[in-house]
Amino acid sequence: MSSFPLLTVAAALPAVGAVLTAALPAATSAKRRDVNKVLPLGVSVLTLVLAAIVAIRFKPGGARYQMTEYHSWISDFGIGYSLGVDGIAVVLILLTAVLVPVVMLASWHDADPVANDAGTFERNRRTQGFFALILAVEAMVVLSFEATDVFLFYVFFEAMLIPMYFLIGGFGDRTVGEDARQRSYAAVKFLLYNLLGGLIMLAAVIGLYVITAKQGIGTDGHGTFDLGTITQALASGKLHFSPVAEKALFLGFMFAFAVKAPLWPLHTWLPNAMGEATPGVAVLITAVVDKVGTYAMLRFCLQLFPDASKTFGPAILVLSLIGIIYGALLAVGQKDIKRLIAYASISHFGFIIMGIFAMTSQGQAGATLYMVNHGISTAALLLVAGFLMSRRGSRLIADYGGVQKVAPVLAGTFMIGGLATLSLPGLAPFVSEFLVLVGTFTRYPAIGIIATIGIVLAALYVLVLYQRTMTGPVKPEVAGFRDLHARELVVVTPLIALLLFLGVYPRPIADIVNPAVRDTMSDVHRTDPAPAHPITAAQVAAANSQGGGQ
Amino acid sequence: MIEIATPLTGAASTGEAVQFWILAVIAVAGALGMVLCRKAVHSALCLAGTMIALAICYMAEGAVFLGVVQIVVYTGAIMMLFLFVVMLVGVSAEDTVKDALKGQRIAAVVAGLGFGVLLIAGIANAKLRTFTGTGAADAKAGGNVQGLAALIFTKYVWAFEVTGALLITAAIGAMVLTHRELTEEKQSQRDLAERRVRLGTQVTPLPAPGVYARHNAVDVPGLLPDGTPSELTVNPTLRARGQMRDVSGELVDRMGELEASTAGWLGRRTPKPRHSTELAKAPAAASAPAPTAEEPQE
Amino acid sequence: MNPVNYLYLAALLFTIGATGVLVRRNAIVLFMCVELMLNASNLALVTFSRLHGNLDGQIIAFFTMVVAAAEVVVGLAIIVSVFRTRHSASVDDTNLMKL
């Protein structure tokens, strides 16, 4: 392994890019303003290249954490700057790196100042600030995925709230009628909710440190925050949590992640935040930032507290099940396009969390794939919805109708996004959703069966949305709509291509994820439930000779 | 659990006991007086009494040096400083009876009582029965002063230096705080005179305070020909403090008496004495007692 | 007589001083109350010195006096400058931090 700090560079690049973007001279004309946006876009594309290099250099069969870096940071508390990626992290970093340039391109004009009546040019840094903040979020998210030190993770987990807060509160969806009060309400709600979660997690983080210090896991009598060290100590029995302590710590961590993810009933910040943010920022929230929550459940909750995960698993499964159906039902009842998608996301996060806590290989692999696929599909649906909304300046479903007639490409891409959201086989989300369902079913059949209701409800809200906006007689306000133009097509095409490709050939991702899932399963000391009547080799042979075959 | 009383060692002599009880009464009375007196001057005097009582207590306890320092530094220097400031700020300034903060007084007394009970209970709980006395330590060094000196310049020399620095800093600080920066060039007498003429307000010097020769205090306004007091005659600082003393009524009251005595002396018939209440009808507003300085500005 | 009575006296004086700080509004009197509290603690220190038979307590009392002197100097200077600007020595008038 070369000593080149690839992971640090991959995260530092957007961070530096954010600073540079913010520092660019303020634009003196609308054209210069567009030029100012090229730098952040270029940085995000470079980051994508780096992420791709990380993914290529990652060897699925190799060490659990690869490309590791370690520097002592606060040695008195055993805190280190330690980075490393396993398969799950690699996949999610890749997702982030793909989505950020897409989001930037989609939000190209979202932060432009409103043209005033006099037509004079408003000279400020607001627009480039928007792009700088997006890059900042990317840097934090990537670092969260890379951190293998609990404290380091916590720092970035919380730090990403700051740019997100400004993105939500500072750059509302102007295209759909600005209401600054609603926006600041949403931003503050987002911040407070997540801060509360983070604070409880901090208590748990400190508790974890104290326990490691008491049991002498770290060096020189200090405790440690290093994930690898703790996991090894747990596995070798050197570290032992008392059952009460383990449960308390687990709940502390889980609470923060459940808020972030979000798990029912801690979800109420998401519809507000997604409703008020620009479509691009909404994508960042649901497709990128929230994934840190689910990722962290897989990484920290399961790995650090296997027994507590087992104890609370069924309860969390029930919550996620409620989330699936509750989110879907609420999506059906929404009048606002973006809130509808937000509730749909809540339903999908239910599936992801269900997959994680079903504690089966299929469930966890499915959950990881689901994170990726949900990111892509929601981005597609939400961004196309954003294009739609930018044409009419309204986010109410009732204001649209018959768009299909005037803008068939827009309608078509919207439909593909919708079909991906309802997990149509052949598109990427189906694979993951089915894996989650199967994985859950093999251990908890009843929960798996009830969760399938979510499939029907997903079809309901997607099709109702499509029917009301796209079909029917053309509304007069809709009649003048332009179809998607070049920039918008560039945004949508890669997403749809990915949805199709990963729907048919998810193997590249599955291969990266599988070893990580195997490791996690062994961390929680669980094995997949064996089939009741496994097929024996003899039977396969018999079946083949009979003319069945595989 | 039954406490076994340990014998008391180093008990105070009877003389000290008598002295203590007298001093304790004085000290507590002084303290209470300080808190309860409404005038700052009275409080200061009460506190001085308490401090002297304490000084004697120190001496009785063998801290002769401290006792002297207490009298010289505290009673002599610090209390004098207090008195200076009291004079500067206003001798007669006093607290109003009504407190602006509702319930503060009761809460303070309750908290104080609670605190006192706690402290006393704590001390009582400590069961201190062995008092070694500093005699041995003093004797070892050759006297109380020598003992203290030895300690100050050896063990506590660092703290001593630091307190020295603190004192200097405090002195400079006090100067800085009370110093007023001139924001513009100091105006000469000529400038002032020119300004007065230009403005045309009061060209002549301000009238002197005092009413005839009977009062020459600066806080007594001079009377105008019609018998009303003129505020102009009093120093603005005193005016601002509301410490103007209006004696016009008193003067008028005594006018009859004066005239009578003059008449008696001259052998004239005395006119009916005029009473101040009749005379002071018109300027009643001007001569009304000025509001006290400590009216809360709500 | 048990010299511990000095401690009781100190406690009493300290309490009276503390209550005075809370009750009085004239800044100068307030300062005097603080001085009383310091004196009370000095008395306690001297008594402790007697209790333990060494002079450290007296030394600390001595330092207390010095610091008190410094404090009074600065404090009174503050009172004077406040009085100059606000024409009042009442602590209730310096409530600009009030909402």
Added chain:
Amino acid sequence: MDNLIPVLVGLPLAGAAVLLLGGRRLDRFGHWLGVLASTASFGVGLALFFDMLSRSTAQRPAFDHLFTWVPVEGFQAQIGFQLDQLSVVFVLLITGVGSLIHLYSVGYMAHDERRRRFFGYLNLFLAAMLLLVLADNYLLLYVGWEGVGLASYLLIGFWQHKPSAATAAKKAFLVNRVGDIGLSIAIMLMFSTFGTFAFGPVFGAAHTASQGTLTGIGLMLLLAACGKSAQVPLQSWLGDAMEGPTPVSALIHAATMVTAGVYLITRSSAIFNLAPTAQLATVCVGAVTLLFGAIVGCAKDDIKKALAGSTMSQIGYMVMAAGLGPIGYVFAIMHLVTHGFFKAGLFLGAGSVMHGMNDEVDMRKYGGLRSYMPLTFVTFGLGYLAIIGFPGLSGFFSKDKIIEAAFAHGGTEGWILGCAALVGAAVTAFYMTRVMLMTFFGEKRWQPDAEGHEPHPHESPKTMGIPMVVLSIGSVGAGALFAWNSSFVNWLTPVTGHEEGHSPLSSWTVSGVTFAVIALGVLVSWLMYGRQPVPATPPVGSLLTRAARRDLLQDDFNHVVLVGGGTHLTRFLVYLDAKGFDGVVNGIAAAVGGTSGRMRKLQNGYVRSYALSMFGGALVLVATTLLMRAV
């Protein structure tokens, strides 16, 4: 040769991709591209069929494994194809009828500006349907299963500007999704039981599983079949699906897609054979639906909806036959194929009539069309004779066999099923005769359309005529071909297995009785619609008629219970979310805000007040210290 199997799917898929992504430049000739893709696929299918014919029975099934689709620990889903005797029948039916209907659509959709898109969707449908029947495991079958659902959705809602079409499309997809739950649960059950869901291993190991598990799988597969094949209780979408263009109704909602349920049950015969409870449920569903559909078909005045009722009923026959087990599988498939011919033909005929009548669908506004549209009349008439089971035509061979198998089921059940099938046959004869009479006989009841154009019935163009002719030939001859020398039975037996039923009635008796009830149905219909003029406005009718016009109130039930209940539930949840969960959150925020508002008053700016708080704090500290020491 086996490598050609993916090509079957690939050709129409490529066609769909090209047509949908190609943009307007393909508008001029795109439809011919669609026809080409479909026909080429048919050609490949034929080639594979003849290749299969040339091999011995044991060697006939062919497999082609492409790649591992989902490689996850313990869960290995493959993209693999299986072409056996059963699949090849479907392949030929799908691509054959599909190609004909593509051809027909060239004429039918000639004036539609979005014709290219239509052909794209049709090709997409073919690809999905072929995937469905060619998959070698249930998960891949599921892909095709939902794929045809998507294509059906797109095609029903093809005229999206009509709100009724958009609603019908949505309804079809949703009801199908309910059925899909069944399929996915069945797959999950298979996986947790056998650790795999590939056909061969599952069927090979089916006998090792417990009865309960097999029944569960069977019932879930039945649920899936009900959704896709419009069987009671998930039949409600089929009538509305007639909102789509008529070729769609012919291809998807008559000949191919709706029969996918029958394919699924037949394909899973190894499971059903071991689960009698599931079989019983299947038979019941089939019997109920065949009567249900027939009754609905009698009451509809919309020609396509009447045919839709008929489709439902005929699939009821197939499902019932499939539920009968080895004595019925073959006949279910045989009826499926013959039905594919005649029902597609009937729909195309109906489309031709509508084409000539300004898209009028109400049969009460037809009448006397036989002389204006002779070709349509003849082909439709042949289809009619075939469906009612006129001796010698294809329906006769397949339907009689099913009725016979129903009796052969044995016991009381057998009698009940047999009688239900007979009643169904009679009612079929009745409503089909009604359709025939109202459309082609009697006096003209034509009325101008909404824009005031008088209808000028005319024969349809050649592209529409040829498919109708070909299909009517199939309607006439397919049955005899299949029955000749039991060729069809022999062909399918290696896959589905076959047992001769032992009917309590002889074969001839059944045929005789069947013919008698058919004649009765025709007679009654002629008395009602042939001898007396048909009123242009529908009479009020009996209670049953009115109920049947409303699909036997099933929609009303759905509307009140599911839609109404769902709407209320959703509204309640929206309220709960806003007031309940968000209320708690905002309530906490308000409580904190209120408390701080009150706490703020403590910060009153008075130094003494702060001093008091400090003093109080000191008090507490001292007290605590003393207490701690005391304890």
